[in-house]
Amino acid sequence: MVDRFLQRVLYVREHETRAVILSFLYFFCLLAGYYILRPLREEMGLAGGVRNLPWMFQATLVATLLMVPVFGWCAQRFERHVLLPIVYRASIAQLLVFWVLAQLLSGNAEVWLGRAFYVWLSVFNMFAISIFWTFLADGFAVNQSKRLFGLVAAGGSLGAIVGGSITGELIDVIGRVHLFLVAAVFLELAVQCVRRLHTHFEQMRAIEDDIDPVEVGRRREAERASWKGPLGGALNGIGLTLRSPYLLGISGFLFLYSLCSTFLYFEQANIISDAFESREARASMFARIDVWVNVLTLLTQLLLSGRIMRSMGIGATLVLLPVITAIGFAALGVSPVLGVLVLFQVLRRASNYALIRPARETLFTTVSREERFKAKNFIDTFVYRGGDSLGSAAFDGLTRLGLGMGMIAWVAVPIAGVWGLIGIWLGRRQSSMVEAEQAAGETVSVTA
Template sequence: MSAPTLAARRGLGIQPGEGSAVVAGFLFFFCLFASYFMLRPVRETMGIAGGVRNLQWLFTATFVVMLVAIPIYGLCSARLPRRRFVPWVYAFFVANLVGFALATRAAPDNLWLARAFYVWLSVFNLFVVSVAWSLMADVFRPGQARRLFALLAAGASAGGLAGPVLGGWLVPRIGLTGLMLLSAALLAATLPGAGFLFGWRRRAGAGVPVADDPVLPQDPARPIGGGLWAGLTLVARSRYLLGIGLFVILLATASTFLYFEQARLVAQTFPSRTQQTQVFSAIDAVVQGLTILVQVFFSGRIARRYGVTMLLGVVPLATGLGFLALALWPAFGVLAAVMILRRVGEYALLRPGREMLFTVVDAETKYKAKNVIDTAVYRAGDAVSAWIKTAIDAFSGHPAVVALTGAVLALGWAWLGWWLGCRHEGRAGTEPPAARLEAAPGRPGGA
């Protein structure tokens, strides 16, 4: 290997034997996020088509569907080996996409089909992304995650950039049905990557214990076990997991407040559905382009030098400042800047940091408790904050009240990120594997 190549790999934090896994993980996330972001602008337009004032009902419907899906997911993950479970989840959603493509071709203007697609895509994106990061937390050791997760997340950002660009260019040529079929093909392309990563785990990843980074080498060929509601039970018994859940709720609250303001200002500023789709696509493209730059050149260095604590704390503080700016100048340009800042920070810093928190827990927690937090807890935060936003608007009648509320919540969000970062650093560096998941009295090994 040439000297420039070695220097580049060292600068990116890639050690010998890890390059193939980084490439596989990068391509895995690229295909996954290109598949989702290709359809995201369509979802936003469909949400506005049903009325901005009805968005809270779509958020509530999404949360209800999540509650129905959680026990089904828990049953499947308990009985299927992880090597089979992950591909089956993606194959299921590929079949869903094909079904929506056929239904949309038969009834392209059906409002209820548009609403169903909005809810489905809101469920789909959380489940597939949660399972993807569960896979990565299962494959990589904590030390590897700190060095490499930002690079893997760059694959997600690259896919998130390619998806809306391809979607905006192709939709006039192949239509919405063709776009959905292409999205299904990209999602299916992730299946070989999952198999490769599980194989690499056994050779050089979390399946190989090392003295300075101890883990329990749990075999992905064996089922995780546990009950249908084991994920909820694990979260309820652990202060560490409850803290992560509250962190996700505050993230969802900030996102929802800004999302509703975005929908309101876009509807006011751009009356045409075509213009609205173009605006959403442009914002997505800018976000993903900036995110890639931050992930490749800054995220890994920040994680290696300052740890998870910095990744989880700086974005909430910046979001709080953005809310204050929005309270003073409630214009579309200011909102767009705040939205871009928050989303770049979430994808480049928060997301890798959040996923690192799960590298120090067991397999059941990685796949079950994590999925509950990433799906049901996140959508619960969405639904509750959507109704809170609606109530604040009804009583105050001024968007500045929502912005100030968001700024106050962002301060608590930043403190919680600092607390979680400190807990993770302690577990990754000093605690034995059996003691990593802090539990309440009554759980084996609990405090």
């Protein structure tokens, strides 16, 4: 029944069905676990004072910088289906440490534990989501990604709805601390999906390329073994990015996205901090925003994402979010109040999750595997956190100059305009790369 629905309604081909279902469940579990924890992170960040948020962004950047070479070193030495469970189970172990400490500490020590958790979850989010999409970009071809990534992303949206709802409903029942354990269960379920998904990716690729599944694995292992560079290739992501105008364009797109997101984050922190006094009320508000975002995201993914990406193309899809961002910041500039903030956040984040994130991940299906595992990880983590860091410093500086929330919002409008131009260029660049690859394939076929 499910197979027929996927094939007839959602354009999933028969040999792709198992991989798509497992990818959907994997993303569901991953984001359910994260969104259980996300409202707790936001509340813990505010508990230490809004004025201290900028330096926590700097701490997150430093932690990310330290983790990039470690991840690259691991990517050199472990196959993807081995590496991902290691990453997630290490995160589960660390989460259990936070759970124990949260029950033992109080007062100022508890505030510092909250700050540590804030940085930890921010880094975890970057790496966990990045390697998920790297895994998928490596498993699905470019033509498959345009049809299927929106559907897979819907699994994450559904998981985010469930995770945010769990926090909103259970925070007063079992307490904030014990939600750590619930999140850990979902992360372990994600590990089980990875273990099964690897086999289905190999089988699907064998059918696509008309070769034996064993040969698919041998080719991947031989390619991974050829990766060279400092720390076993761990630092190659920087060089690969700097040598490629295409990867630099993706970096610029993500950097400006992160910069605008940080401006909006601080607008949100200030407005919600003023609107709510208790920690529980703030955490509940953050959870409700997450649920609203992901309900709209899920509806968009199920009804519109695939159609929009196929009909509009990647470039036009990528420019949607900068347009929404410019309009939203202009609205905040006129009226920096809670209602405008919530509407802007919901529309912006939903369009990002439903349309822009799948479209941006599609950009990586036209690069080499080494670029996916190294350059992509560098871009998704360090470049993204670099935008965070600059955005937090800029917002803090503008605040110190005496600008209010409305005036700072207007500063972000032209930044969104430049961001949109980069998105248009990336769409055109990818189209030309795909056409060149297809032409090369046709030439080889004719020659043979």
